[in-house]
Amino acid sequence: MLSIGELSRRTNVKVPTIRYYEQIGLMPPPPRTEGKQRRYGADDVSRLNFIRHARDLGFDVEAIRELLELSEKPDQSCAEADRIARRHMVEVERRIEQLTALQAELRRMVEECSHDRVGECRVIQVLADHGQCAHERH
Amino acid sequence: MLSIGELSRRTNVKVPTIRYYEQIGLMPPPPRTEGKQRRYGADDVSRLNFIRHARDLGFDVEAIRELLELSEKPDQSCAEADRIARRHMVEVERRIEQLTALQAELRRMVEECSHDRVGECRVIQVLADHGQCAHERH
DNA sequence: CTACAATCTCTAGCAACTAGAGGTTCGAGC
DNA sequence: GCTCGAACCTCTAGTTGCTAGAGATTGTAG
Numbered sequence: 001m002l003s004i005g006e007l008s009r010r011t012n013v014k015v016p017t018i019r020y021y022e023q024i025g026l027m028p029p030p031p032r033t034e035g036k037q038r039r040y041g042a043d044d045v046s047r048l049n050f051i052r053h054a055r056d057l058g059f060d061v062e063a064i065r066e067l068l069e070l071s072e073k074p075d076q077s078c079a080e081a082d083r084i085a086r087r088h089m090v091e092v093e094r095r096i097e098q099l100t101a102l103q104a105e106l107r108r109m110v111e112e113c114s115h116d117r118v119g120e121c122r123v124i125q126v127l128a129d130h131g132q133c134a135h136e137r138h
Numbered sequence: 139m140l141s142i143g144e145l146s147r148r149t150n151v152k153v154p155t156i157r158y159y160e161q162i163g164l165m166p167p168p169p170r171t172e173g174k175q176r177r178y179g180a181d182d183v184s185r186l187n188f189i190r191h192a193r194d195l196g197f198d199v200e201a202i203r204e205l206l207e208l209s210e211k212p213d214q215s216c217a218e219a220d221r222i223a224r225r226h227m228v229e230v231e232r233r234i235e236q237l238t239a240l241q242a243e244l245r246r247m248v249e250e251c252s253h254d255r256v257g258e259c260r261v262i263q264v265l266a267d268h269g270q271c272a273h274e275r276h
Numbered sequence: 277c278t279a280c281a282a283t284c285t286c287t288a289g290c291a292a293c294t295a296g297a298g299g300t301t302c303g304a305g306c
Numbered sequence: 307g308c309t310c311g312a313a314c315c316t317c318t319a320g321t322t323g324c325t326a327g328a329g330a331t332t333g334t335a336g
Contacts (some may be wrong), residue, residue: 003302003313003314004313004314005314009205014293014294015313015314016293016295017293017294019315020292024292027229028234033302034303035300035302035303035314035315036300037300037301037302037313037314038314038315042268046266049266049267050265050266051264052272053264053266055292056240057244065263067262067265070259071256071262071265073256074255075170075255075256075257076255077254078251078254078259079253080255081251081259081261082248082253082259082261083250084261085244085247085248086248088244089241089244089248090245093241096237096238096241097235099196099233099234100234102196102230103227103230103231105226106195106226106230109223110224112221113220115216115220117212117213117214117215117216118208118209118213118214118215119148119212119218119259121208121216123205123216123219123220123223124208124209124216124219125190125197126191127191127192127205127209128188128191128200129187130187130191133191140284141282141333142282142284143281152324154324154325154326155323155325157285158323158324158325162323171332173282173283173332173333174283174284174285174332175282175332176283176284188312198322198323199322199323233324242326254301
């Protein structure tokens with residue numbers, strides 16, 4: 001049996017975060033020692049790795065909750081897991097596009113700056129007047 | 139003089155958000171009517187547009203605070219504004235790279251899925267085992 | 277002058293943690 | 307067996323940038 005610190009070291013998830021995951025129901029409440037300290041088993045390591053990996057890939061807690069539930073029913077169709085992953089993929093795609101447009105605007109702003117006084121600073125000017133932006137929306 | 143609702147309509151910043159900006163010191167406390175309702179002038183419209191635009195470009199409140207301060211000193215060198223914008227640009231760049239790597243991983247995961255049972259689902263498998271990922275870090 | 281939309285302040289909530297206070301337990305070394 | 311310090315415990319509050327309500331007051335059109 002592992003202490004919470006040992007579990008933390010093996011999964012690279014911080015101790016308070018593990019307790020937090022327990023609190024919000026991502027991790028099941030583990031058995032305790034007589035002194036009320038948490039003790040974990042191999043299953044907990046797997047589950048927490050799963051959570052960690054999904055978080056790293058940007059899934060939110062709700063999605064992870066669903067994915068965890070699914071992973072416990074190996075006989076069910078995986079269409080749902082697919083749907084969750086795809087939905088998230090679309091979200092990420094959208095975010096990348098957004099950031100890329102934004103990046104272009106920022107670059108233009110910085111490149112056009114003459115590095116002189118604030119009064120002539122392109123950065124400040126553009127911020128003050130959206131009309132000077134290349135794109136209508138960001 | 140504009141009511142807060144009017145200011146909101148002209149800048150596309152929601153009323154509670156305007157009050158919030160006042161609270162955190164991005165917007166100055168405006169004069170009030172006898173009944174304590176806020177009244178705004180043209181300068182406030184400009185300032186709020188500046189803030190809105192900077193937020194849209196992803197600057198955080200602290201950066202905006204600095205940029206606003208700078209914009210009030212037109213004679214100062216704009217090196218600082220440059221620095222802030224560049225710093226932010228680097229951040230955005232990094233975020234895009236991160237998301238792109240993540241996106242690739244997600245796509246691979248979804249594409250390799252056989253759409254069968256959860257037991258064979260690539261999505262679930264990959265999440266459960268980071269070793270099946272193309273990249274070490276994400 | 278009345279009705280009602282808009283405003284006011286205040287508190288609490290969101291996501292996903294992180295930080296700290298103040299107290300208890302575990303386990304290695306003697 | 308005993309001690310001591312690291313690790314653990316619970317609880318509350320803070321982070322960012324808002325958003326959502328409650329319940330009261332004000333502005334204004336008809």
